[in-house]
Amino acid sequence: MVSVAHLNPEQRDAVLHTHGPLLILAGAGSGKTRVIVHRIAHLLAQGHPAEAILAVSFTNRAVREMEERVSSMIKDPTLVKKLTLSTFHSLGVKILRKELSRLHYPQRFTIYDPSDQLAILRRVMSENRIDEAFHPPKDLLAAISQAKNLFLDPNDLVHTTHHALYPNIMVLKKAYSLYEDALRVCGAVDFDDLIRLPVKIFRSFPDALHTWSNRFQQIMIDEYQDTNRAQLLMVDCLASVHKNLCVVGDDDQSIYGWRGSDVSNILHFDKQFPGARTIMLTQNYRCSAHILDAANKVIAKNQNRYDKSLWTDALPGPRIGLATLPDEEKEARYTVEQLFEIKHAEKRPWRDFAILYRTNAQSQAFEEALRQERIPYKLVGGQTFFERKEIKDTLAYLKVLHLPSDEISLRRIINYPPRSIGNTTIDHLSETLRDGRFNSFYQACEHAEQIETLTPSARKAILDLLQLFDLFRLRAQRTKLSTLTLELLQELRLFQHLHREYKNPNEAKSRIDNLSSLINAIEQYERRVDHPSLDDYLERISLDSHSEDDDRETEKDHVTLITLHGAKGLEYPVVFLVGMEDGFLPFYRQGEEPDVEEERRLCYVGITRAKQRLYIFRALERRRFGRNLERDPSRFLADIPKELTFFLQAEQQRQAQSEEERDKKFKSFFSEIHSLLNKS
DNA sequence: TATACGATTATTTTT
DNA sequence: TAATCGTATA
16 A cells, blocks of 8 residues: 555645546645655556556656656566656657558658758758748748647648748748658658657547557646647547546746747646646745745736745745846856855755856856866756767768668768768759659669769769668677677778868867767667667667766766756755846847746746755846846846845945945936026 | 858757 | 858869
8 A cells, every 4th residue: 555644635635536637736846746656656556557557747857757766666666667657759759659650651760850850941941942041941940840839730820820930821831841741751750740740640540549548547747837739639639538637737837838838738727628626736845935935926926827825834044145246257256156155164065056047158157167166067958969960970870770761861971971972962862852763862872873963983982882881781780789880980980080170189089089978878778778779779869868967967966057947847955046137037138028927937946946045146237249238137036025035245235335325416416506507 | 172251140948 | 259150262
């Protein structure tokens, strides 16, 4: 029997309610993962088969945490393995692996990341004379993504209702459908397709829907406030038979609206799933009372939300420290100074500290200040390992080995390292596709002999490359992936090429180091997994690009630098919320309206990351695009009651104030004289 | 095919 | 400002 004794009454209710739709409104730090994990244990104890339980979250991190905590509660590892604990996207892949051929896709498929998406879109645009100058590919891609998230096909788009997606609907329709066709030819899907296509399949093939909706008797969705329309439809399909759907989320932490997530999914859950019960978890176990109080006051100003207020048993704790610095460099230096002082006064490890900001660019000043003081830090976000050029190039070879129809990957490496296949050759190859002679780029290469326009040397180069692929495909049968990759790099003489390509020997060296890290990562993967394969490896890295550093990194002792978005779901004993200025939080650019409610939620997320100590800093002036800009304090600062805060630099503050007063007196003196003179 | 130059353009981005 | 990108040019 699962012990429910150490849960609070609401948590207990949530665990024990297992029949019919259930909405758990879980405030920040209210123990929601705990509830999910207990609920899974309880369902198993009730006799639900593990195979019939599905729990979905957004991030791999959240899924891993769920796995770990379930495992420590349920001692039987074979039982845990039978549960489906997965991200939305890996669930999508799981479904597509079985069902995608129904939509006339090839049996295998690859997943294209945003840079692949952009490459493929730009290609179809240039082939169809859509001018990039008038139609920025990035904007079109964003619009296509939004359309997919709304579960709209190209044909569904009409100007009158969808002009917000993109100003020119005809162009959007055209680009979207060309893009779709191109993806299909490549045997590729994008991230949005991982949600959209399963729904399409469920809608068109009742037997597919039948299989999947019968399978899961119990479904739990985490971070429900971040779901978009397509995800809602997917959930709706999966839960359509058993209707045992439990969603967990917090409308106040919905911060991905700009990516298509729709707060109304959680706000109107009971309309979508009639008879739903709602349970609110309002006791916060994370923050000190002052911090929680401030968070409550800030978020209360939002209109579009469930009316609720979190409470805590915790002590008030120290007040929130405020400081205003002259510019961003001083802000960073001051932050590091404070951090250092607290660390030593309270004997804290570095990992207790996090610096939270709105935009990645803000991290720079803090990195510099931390480096100067030789403080270990970890920058979360930015370019990931798998986005590095040399890594992408190598993986492109592996991807073509795995799926020859992957044209984007093939084009990426067809002349890298250079093998004298220039643009003209590539154009000639593409032409044969357009006139229908061949139906894939790879196939055109295979028939290079028959393409008259090619020069003999180009023909040879192409056939040599294909031979290399054939050779390695053959080797792949008996060689393990890590060895195969190394052999490939040697065959390509890529290390030698990198030395030639980068004049700066350090850069060449660092790229080579990265490649050997890749080999290491593959070896690690081979050790960790039961049945390693190229197929499986490629899928993993496209769905979990941070996996290489996640497992061991967490144990290291360092300060964390992270954006507010990235910090959601995390907590730190000491938090510095920096750049608290109008324009950053709420973020907006001149001439554009900020989405104040969403920005306020972001601010709320930031405040509620702090367990014991919170500091909020701002700068008076900031260099932006080469100009110095004066900055006003964030309007959200005014919503934090004065009695919860104190000014860290009281001395400096007083000085500044007295200067200001002197200034004022000076001015009024002058205006008096002025008026006197005028009278006379 | 490498380099150089001028234009462009600066959020957040779980997957 | 600075980093990126596309085009021009050798």
